[in-house]
Amino acid sequence: MAKTYYTQDHEWLRVEGGVATVGITDYAQEQLGDLVFVELPEAGKSLTKGDTAVVVESVKAASDVYAPVDGEVVEANEALSADPALVNSAPAGDGWLWKMKLADESQLEGLLDEAGYNAHIG
Template identity: 70%
Template sequence: MAQTYFTSDHEWIRVEGDVATVGITNYAQEQLGDLVFVELPETGRAIAKGDTVVVVESVKAASDVYAPIAGEITEVNDTLSSDPALVNSAAESGGWLWKMKLTDAADLDGLMDRAAYDATTA
């Protein structure tokens, strides 16, 4: 069963087995406004917790999206190249940014659940 975690930088991470899907939260996309460009990473790239992995650009600003955990990127959401606004309409589902293979499940220990995350944005 999938478990979803959140970071203080407004990323979400949904973990199923040793595969994690990462995106930005609905709160984050609301703060950014309409996205006009998403710079996706290359598959096969090894990333460390805290690395800048994706840059999202909106009509307001450009923002970095950080790796919530360490791992290797296995897939990117290519749909976002032609439709970056999908992040705005489906931030926590179809607007995911990348999938990765976890290297250390202990990285998940410092992340928040939905209730804790929602309390930080209230």
């Protein structure tokens, strides 16, 4: 069964079978405003926790989205190339950013659950 984690940098990870689907939270997309461009990572790219994985550009500013854990990109959400606003309309659904194979599942232990994240932004 999939389990969802959150970072203090406003990313979510839905982990299932050693693969994490990563996106930004509803709170983050509200802060950014309407997205106009998303620069996605290439499949096969290795990411270390804290690396810039994605750049999102909104009408307000460009922002980096960081790798929440170590791993290898296995898929990017190509639908965002044509429709970056999916991140605004469905940040926890169709607006996901990339999927990555986890290098070290123990890194998940330092992340927040939903209640912890809500307290962080609260």
